[in-house]
Amino acid sequence: MKTFAALRAIPTLLKIGFSEAVAYRAEMLVWVFATTMPLIMMMLWTTVAEASPVVGQGGKQWGSGAFVAYFLSVFIVRQLISAWAAWEINFEVRQGMLSMRLLRPMHPVLSFAMSNLAYMPMRAVVTLPVFAILLVTELSRMTAQWQVWLLWPLALIGGWLITFFANVAIGSLSFFIDSSIKIMDVWLAAFFVFSGYLFPLELFPEWLRIAAQWLPFRYQIGLPVELMTGQLTVEAALPLLARQYTWAGLMVVASLLLWRSGIKRFQAFGG
Amino acid sequence: MIRLSGLRKHYRVHKRPPGLKAALKSLFKREYEIVKAVDGIDFSISPGERVGFLGPNGAGKTTTLKMASGLLHPTSGEVTVDGHTPQKRENEFLKKIMLVMGQKQQLMWDLPPADTYELNRAIYDVPRADFTKRLKELTELLELGELVTKPTRQLSLGERMKCELAGALIHGPKVLFLDEPTIGLDVSMQVAMRDFIRRYNEEHGATLILTSHYMDDVAALCPRVIVIDKGALSFDGKLEDLVTQVRPEKRLTLRFSAPVSREQVAELGTIVKHEPAQAVLLVKQSAMNxxxxxxxxxxxxxxxxxxxxxxxxxxxxxxxxSRAAREVA
Known part of the structure; x- marks a missing residue:
């Protein structure tokens, strides 16, 4: 009964969240353009590759076209798996504004999730044209297997779940320490390196690539991008998806445990 | 309806003197002190009662309300609201209550209040017909008119507070915790808010606890008052009994048709002010007649x-x- 009531509320939460995204459209666009690092990396790596092809693991050669396909895919995936709940939770805990969410008969984590997801249509305004450019210019470098395209949305959902619940876990640390934003900065630094955001993981030395396999970051960006760009077959992707959802599950459990024990320390400042 | 028993909330607060030396020292060794925001209070409130919750700044009023509404977990003691333990934050409990804080808002800043109302309708699972009826009622009573369609940021403080109150009542709460609901409002708006709150209590039989620094709010709304100071209960009873207890005298103002000397009026009571044509005296209630x-x-x-x-x-x-008593202690 409780779950049904929450599910019934979701369309309204998304609708109101979208209205908010529209109200903040200028800020939203600035945010989107602030995440153009993949495009900068694309320019950098294509310049390098034009001088001489970059050789990855197994001797695979990365020409400039491969880098264009890779980094445009990274840009799209980054937009679609974005979440910023850590900043919101941190701010609301410190300012006491979380009180208003806690008074409502809905788990605040669900309301944070819906407000983050409600921004997706606005993000699509930027990602769809980039996707179109990618398909027009680099179609031959994208996977031609329709089964892989079927797995792609699953990988995106898994990537978003890891991102969002890592945000919730780090945001929940603000119940215990004065501010958890610095921890988010450390997380982001590791994310930039190990997710495939700044360079394809295939260019890592063997030992670092193996290490990245065991960390959550590559399942946020690397896996969906490798599916798009034909670096993975269905057979190779399935075990990776299993690992991705294991990480997502671990993040859900860790973040909700942190939330549950943190909320007891909430001091509801102000008022 | 509401029962508090031995309720305590103690905070561990980091204490640091100003200055660079103290800041560096606190990097390695921190000193903490225990602040007793609420230190063992007991009272109960019956359904439909209107109670004023009074005390000086820092007395523990808001902390108590936050514990009663489930925002804060008590350090010890017990609080129940309509049979629920607030800190469990069960949905059934949250649907029955609302905490309105004059200095915190639930309205979304860049959207019109109507959007927040719609959001509350969905979250509180209010049937559409009930929602429409209640919103119409609230719009009329609070004279909201077109305010609900303007972005919240464009509303004045008074308009925002009215919209805030409407949003808090969309789900028809049975228990209302009002923390400074008229803060910053002009006199006419304060009167309108008071009238509305009284009417809501009478029509819906809602239980109401109010904290306010405006004594007119308390006098107009609360037959019973509870006073706390430094986290402890210092009075619980009728407002007039509190007045009698603190000031057993009433004020007698006399205007004369001919000049009257100070000595003549001194026999009647303690002189507060004397002029030949007027005198103000304090007289014990028992001696007033x-x-x-x-x-x-x-x-x-x-x-x-x-x-x-x-x-x-x-x-x-x-x-x-009470401040003087503390200083002596």
Missing amino acids: AAVAKALATLPVQDLNVENPPLEEVMSELFSR
């Missing part, structure tokens, strides 16, 4: 007025007495 009879019989009284001392004065005296 005799004083009035004597004044009318012996003095050229043209007009007289008997009144309680202003509530602000009573509360100020109560709080300064």
Whole structure:
């Protein structure tokens, strides 16, 4: 009964969240353009590759076209798996504004999730044209297997779940320490390196690539991008998806445990 | 409906003197102190009651309300609201209550209040027909008109507070915790809010706890008051009993048709102010009838007025007495 009531509320939460995204459209666009690092990396790596092809693991050669396909895919995936709940939770805990969410008969984590997801249509305004450019210019470098395209949305959902619940876990640390934003900065630094955001993981030395396999970051960006760009077959992707959802599950459990024990320390400042 | 028993909330607070040396020292060794925001209070409130919750700044009023509404977990003791333990934050409990804080808002800043109402409708699972009826009722009573369609940021403080109150009542809460609901509002808006709150209580039988620094709010709304100071209960009873306890005298104002000397009025009570044509006296309530009879019989009284001392004065005296007692202790 409780779950049904929450599910019934979701369309309204998304609708109101979208209205908010529209109200903040200028800020939203600035945010989107602030995440153009993949495009900068694309320019950098294509310049390098034009001088001489970059050789990855197994001797695979990365020409400039491969880098264009890779980094445009990274840009799209980054937009679609974005979440910023850590900043919101941190701010609301410190300012006491979380009180208003806690008074409502809905788990605040669900309301944070819906407000983050409600921004997706606005993000699509930027990602769809980039996707179109990618398909027009680099179609031959994208996977031609329709089964892989079927797995792609699953990988995106898994990537978003890891991102969002890592945000919730780090945001929940603000119940215990004065501010958890610095921890988010450390997380982001590791994310930039190990997710495939700044360079394809295939260019890592063997030992670092193996290490990245065991960390959550590559399942946020690397896996969906490798599916798009034909670096993975269905057979190779399935075990990776299993690992991705294991990480997502671990993040859900860790973040909700942190939330549950943190909320007891909430001091509801102000008022 | 609401029962508090031995309720305590103690905070561990980091203490640091100002200056660079203290800042560096606190990097390695921190000193903490325990602040007893609420230190063992007991009271109960029946369904439909309107209770004023008073105390000086930092007395623990808001902390108590936050524990009763489930925002804060008590350090010890117990609080129940309509049979629920607030800190469990069960949905059934949250649907029955609302905490309105004059300094915190639930309205979304860049969207019109109507969007927040729609969001609340969905979250509280209010049937569409009930929602439409209630919103219409609230719009009329609070005279919201077109305010609900303007972005919240463009509303004045008073308009925003009215919209805030409507949003808090969309789900028809049975228990209302009102923390400074009229703060910053002009006098006419304060009166409108008070009327509305009283009407909501009478029509819906809602239980109401109110904290306010405006004593007119308390006098107009709350037959019963609970006073806390430094986290401990110092009074629980009728408002007039509190006034009698703190200021056993009433104020007698006399206007004369001919000049009257100070000595003539001194026999009636303690002189607060004396002029040949007017005198203001403090007279014990038990002696008031005799004083009035004597004044009318012996003095050229043209007009007289008997009144309680202003509530602000009573509360100020109560709080300064408790401050003095603490300083002595």
